[in-house]
Amino acid sequence: MRSDTLTDRLALGVEQGRLPDLHAVVALRHDRVILEHYGEGEDFRLNEPLGRVRFTPDTLHDVRSITKSVVGLLYGIALADGRVPEPCEPLLRHFPEYPDLAEDPRRAALTVEHALTMTLGLEWDESAPYTSAANSEIAMELAPDRFRYILERRIVDEPGSRRSYCGGASALLARLIEKGTGQAVQEYARARLFEPLGITRFEWSTGEDGVALAASGLRLTPRDLLAVGRLVRDGGGGVVPSSWLETALRPHVRIDEGSHYGYHWYVGDTWTGGFGNGGQRIHVAPALDLVVAITAGQYNRPDQSTASVVLDEVILAGIGR
Template identity: 45%
Template sequence: MGSQILPARGQQQPTFPSDQFATEVIRRLDQAVAERRVWNIHGLLVLKNGEQIVERYFEGQDRERGVGDLGTVKFSVETLHDLRSCSKSIVALLYGIALQQGKVPAPEASLLSGFPEYRDLADEERSRVTVHHALSMTMGMDWDESSLPYADPRNSETAMDNATDRYRYILERPVVDRPGARWNYCGGATALLARLIAKGSGKSLHDFAREALFDPLGLGPTQWAAGPDGEPFAASGARMSVRDLSRIGTLMLSGGQLNGQQIVPSEWITRCTTPVVSSDELRRYGYQWFLLDVAFGKPKGWAAGRLERMWLAQGEGGQRLFIIPALQLVIALTAGNYGMEDQWIPPTRVLREIVLASVP
């Protein structure tokens, strides 16, 4: 505790009682693990005002995207971990960097115009789909990866991975709804964004990520899993340590800046975290980032406690990056509860019953 990791831009010396906060987080965490109120979590790192408050690692069952079961892993600071769909949020940051460099189309541009190799798919309906619709998952295309498990070949994400040409598979989906009308979870949208980055930069997605984001942030080793066709699992293939995942969160809080260097344009951070559409009754969606309000603190009378906006990257199995700007709070969490119906419970309890409940 007490080490500084990527302090937020313009921050003052924190007066927050970090030792008290850390002690309470650890107490609640140990109790929740002992009582199995949270299970198979692998790593947890909490930052407040850029200060490392808690960093804990566990032992548990894990899998690797594109590889399979890894058995029991003893996790540590250096251990790489699947981010699964947290990868989508990283792709959004990469798109903003590539846009500033003039390497990808603007959000207002036609999506299909960025893929002239598939001009045979052009029709009136697809011409209305823009890059903005891909960024916000409002393309209106026929896509189902929510009602079917990923092990089911009918799942659209799985079918995309198994297709001879994954990008043609996505772009040829029928447009069944007005683009922009409603949100539909779609890893294919992220794959198209990543492909535009690769086409514009002349680099693989991972190579561009290292050059434009990971290396400037000082991240350690990273990986990005790919399919048998050599194309990256853009929506779910990133792997890095918990500590490095937390650095992504702190970069977001600093408006995309580190040590005076603007890594991600600040206006792009704003755009990613500005609600475009509701994803369900609680969450909104920006550009590949979930946005919601969280309550914490002891209620007074009829009040439910303090309510603040949270930015969220989330991945299958329990991977989470929680960012609460008003508190300058970053929570990075990895877990191994893949394919489980109750996989949402451990990260939700870590957030609400362990971290937020410990805020003085």
């Protein structure tokens, strides 16, 4: 199917009001761009209003929780560099600054893999808006010591038994990267992931202490978001070890009937993806040789369906799959 047909489908969806707050979409199939669209709308840098933005290929955009998936890739690079612990290693062994927490046998049994799969079993709730301290991620950022805040949460599930969405897990992984490399995670990302991918411009929002927000702070252009998805499609592209991706993209824990969680990536029967609040999406479908990057502005809303409509009703329907 010709790319202009997909463009027509997208234009019709916008005209009919089925794609509210769509900011951009770039889709690649057989290494050819089959759809590229930039819109206009209200946008934010996390909770900072940016006003009405006319998006272009060069406009940086919050990717929100796709940041977590990028941290997962960085962990694999750092592991190959011998800078971070193996997934099977006890987590608290690498946070010796909290000996009191390690005295709890159940807490001492937590492993790095529990963080990678978000199966720490700790009390954590991100159901409140990301503007409220009732949200555990926001409370973590407001805490005097974010890492103690995470690690001292009450254990409510057997570790490894159930995935519970937890930005704190991403913060712990990023801290291990920083401890092992001696670099801020954003600088390690620049040298070992972004520059090898040809990504020269990005932003990574930080907390008041200057620490990068590993759960949600990354800003990329849609084309550069696509480059991350393309790397995943290509088995790491010589940047991320292929052996790490094979493990990271394996279903480790069930989320629901149609999806599992790997090492900070979502895994379906025929696809792999990264998801972010507001409608941010990386979608990789290897059998279709398809990579899609979507950005949108449906932040903190109950209905964030725009990205799914673009993917299902415009792209997948348009290519006949």
